[in-house]
Amino acid sequence: MQMRTEVVGAGGARIGVRVAGADSGPPIVFVHGWAQSARAWDAQFADPRLRERFRLLALDLRGHGGSDVPSGGYDDPAVWADDLAAVLGLAGEPAVVVGWSYGALVITDYVRVHGTAGLAGIVLVGGITEIGKGHPGGWVGSAMRSALPDALADDIDVALPALTRLIGEMSVNPLPGAVAQAMLGASLSVPPPVRAALFSRDVDSAEVLASIDVPTLVTHGTEDATVDPRAGEYAAGKIPGAATRWWVGVGHIPFVEAAPEFNETLARFVEERAQGAPAER
Known part of the structure; x- marks a missing residue:
């Protein structure tokens, strides 16, 4: 059974949470x-x-999906950290956190502010861990570079083609129409000022990544044109003992493009954390 609930994040923002699965199982x-x-x-x-x-x-990150859309705070690592902390509180026990793309930066923000308290493990998926000019953990690929700045525009005639093209280039093979359109709808539902605000940051994370002391798996598609695979290599090189999983011939969304294999990899990682085993390198 699936349900939706809410937690209270930073500044009182309501953060929507989708919940399913075994109540007594290890949380992801x-x-x-x-x-x-x-x-x-x-x-x-x-x-x-x-x-x-x-x-x-x-x-749903603040400003996205069913969560509140505050007017500010999108450039503050502590805000992202406290939003995620509220969700981890709902989990009720140390959880494996899985961060895709910008979600990996949110996890990095959490570690920056709270350390690894409440984390059983970390999985980074096509992720950035830094943002801003010259930060290797935030290197983006050709698809994202070509989408900006048009994807941030308030004018729908400018934003729509850029977002449509970006989503089409996230995968190596065409996505099913329903999936692609759902992703496009999600993008368009995020107000343009929020889409822009998420890029208005300059964050170095070298020391934060080096401080991670829970098992971590860095995964990245070798054909990712949204976030450069070198960003994943950078994170894996900084995080002590990080394991890696490269999805050959896959783009930015391995959890969609190679869902069965991704889910098997994730299940094994979480089960190993529950048993106290180190991540396989």
Whole structure:
């Protein structure tokens, strides 16, 4: 059974959370990317093995999906950290957090502010861990570079083609129409000022990544044109003992493009954390 609930994040913002799975299972908290929503994880919430063995929680970032849209705070690491902390509180026990794209930066913000308290493990998926000019953990690919700044525009005639093209270039093979249109709808539902505000940051995370002391898996598609795979390599090189999983021939959304394999990898990682085993390198 699936349900939606809310937690109170930084500054009193209501953060929407999608919940499913086994109440007593080890929790997995999913953090989506820029201009998307908790719906990004449909293939994980639909997987019988994940639902039967784990408690699944996926938040809508502030300004996205069903969460509140505050006027500010999008450039403050402490705000993102406290939003995620509220969801981890709902999980009720240390959770494996899975961050896709910008979601990996939100996890990095959490570690920056709260350390690894409440984390059983971390999975970064096509993620950025830094943002701003010259930060290697935030290198983007050709698809994102070509989409900006038009994807941030208030004018629908400017933003729509850029967002449509970006979503089309997230995968190596064309996405099913329903999936692509759901992703486009999620992007358009995020107000243009919020889409822009998420890029108005300059964040270095070298020391934060080096401080991570829980098992971490860095995963990235080798054909990712949205976030450069070198950003994943950078994070893996900074995080002590990080394991890696490169999805050959896959783009920015391995949890959609290679969902069965991704879900198997995730299930194994979470089960190993529950058993106290180190991440496999």
